[in-house]
Amino acid sequence: MPALKVPKREAEPVKRKLKKLGLYDGKRRPRRKGEFVLLPVTDDPAVRGLGYEVLPLELPLRPERQIYKNLESVLAERLTPEELKHLRRYDVVGDIAVVQIPRELRHRVDDIVWGLRKVHPFLKVVAQKGFHEGAFRIREYSIIWGERRLETVHKENGVEIKVDLSKAFFNPRMKGERYRLAQLVRDGERVLIPFAGVLPYALVIARYKKVKITAVELNEDAYRLGLENIELNRKRLKGEIEFIHGDAFSVLRELPTYDRVISPTPRDVDALAITLSKAERWLHYYDFIHEAEIEDFKERIMEECSRQGKECEVRVKKVSDFKPRVFKVCADVRIKG
Ligand SMILES: C[S@@+](CC[C@H](N)C(=O)[O-])C[C@H]1O[C@@H](n2cnc3c(N)ncnc32)[C@H](O)[C@@H]1O
Structure with a gap:
């Protein structure tokens, strides 16, 4: 597969354009080369019409x-x-x-x-x-x-996560996403995680940051595994995790607001209003969205922000493929003021 040689400052917009045109090869990693970035592209003649040099180069696979x-x-x-x-x-x-x-x-x-x-x-x-x-x-x-x-202990981002695939949800592909969030969180924050599963997000964040996390999960098996995971990682965690067993829609009503809310929302569940109402500065809201509907999704979030009297800025990031042209996305919502 070829690579497109693009000046460093143009790399991000060109990458976005390539993705939009279906010409970006996401299986491979881009590479820096002096003042340029080599972007992996598909073997499509259309890449030659973009005005950049095309190199016959096999960039390394992710x-x-x-x-x-x-x-x-x-x-x-x-x-x-x-x-x-x-x-x-x-x-x-x-x-x-x-x-x-x-x-x-x-x-x-x-x-x-x-x-x-x-x-x-x-x-x-x-x-x-x-x-x-x-x-x-x-x-x-x-x-x-x-x-x-189907029970095992999975290692990821410096924590051990006990899972039982027959009893509770767990997705190892979210490893990078969990690390991204752990980097965004600041020491001292209070973080709320509804739909917490066996606690992968909470553990990874608490591993790296001195935070107070409140997590909520309805599935009793996931809750029990989550409690075991807190013990399993106790010595590694900088932060604290409080884990509540219950329905997020009723539990959250009784909870205060938090600096940051992370909602790994189950598919077909709409928890936007309640999770946003609990967020003071940041909401990271996951959903499954068709590529063509990302702008509508952003608009829906902005409407909910104004309904709640919050001034927000929204960025939507594709996190993983789900079905052709449908992605698991994360809306990073910054609440101003
Ligand atoms: C997509 S999974 C995410 C789990 C975990 N955060 C992870 O990434 O591994 C959604 C989780 O929400 C839980 N769940 C579903 N409905 C719920 C509710 N009403 N209240 C609390 N948890 C719920 C499910 O049991 C499941 O563990």
């Missing part, structure tokens, strides 16, 4: 893609090039690999398990994932190899 590539190269020994095209991205949670096996590869399950164990020799379980179900966002899984369990 780490999560690199792992996937490793599996692809290992499996090249056993699968045909046509079969390799059907391989999907997978996750590793603790010592469990979570895979999706499309219809075209069902006859290759043993080979895929073999490949995964070669790339990750520490694996104890390989599970196939189904869909997220119900308000607690728990997936269906079937174990296709190894020990019959």
Whole structure:
């Protein structure tokens, strides 16, 4: 895949434009080169019409893609090039690999398990994932190899997170996002996290910052795991975490306001009004939005801000792919004054 050589100060706007045109290759990492940035682009003739030099250069893959590539190269020994095209991205949670096996590869399950164990020799379980179900966002899984369990301890951002994929939601792909938020939070802040799950956001933030966090979760299993996670990480945490078991929509009504609210909102739940009403300076609100509706989403937030008499500034960041052209996004809402 080629790279576009762009002056450093133009890199961000050009990157946005490339993304809009579908010409940016998000699987690869950009690279600095003196006063220039090399942006990874797709092999599309349209990149040549943008007025920048196009270099024939393979920029390195992002780490999560690199792992996937490793599996692809290992499996090249056993699968045909046509079969390799059907391989999907997978996750590793603790010592469990979570895979999706499309219809075209069902006859290759043993080979895929073999490949995964070669790339990750520490694996104890390989599970196939189904869909997220119900308000607690728990997936269906079937174990296709190894020990019959979906409980494990996952390490991320300097904390250990006990999870049980059969009982509570957990998404390892949000690692970078959790780190981003931990960097934004300042020592001394009071932070509210409704929809807290097994506490991944709270743990990572408290690991790095001396803060007071109040977290709320309705699923009793997630709540119990979250309490265990506080104990598991007790010695590493700079901040304090108070964990409340209950329905965020009723619990939040009884709570005061906070410097910052982080809402990893479950899909199809609208918690904008209540979470914004609890935020004094910042709200980070997650939702699933079609690319074409990002401006409407921003507008909806601005309308809610004026309804609540708050002067706000909103930036929406795409956090991960969800479906074609639908993204998990985070609205970073700054409340002025
Ligand atoms: C998308 S998950 C996020 C979990 C966690 N923050 C994470 O990132 O791993 C949403 C969480 O909200 C919880 N939940 C759903 N409805 C809730 C409610 N009314 N009150 C509190 N928690 C709720 C679910 O059980 C789930 O753990």
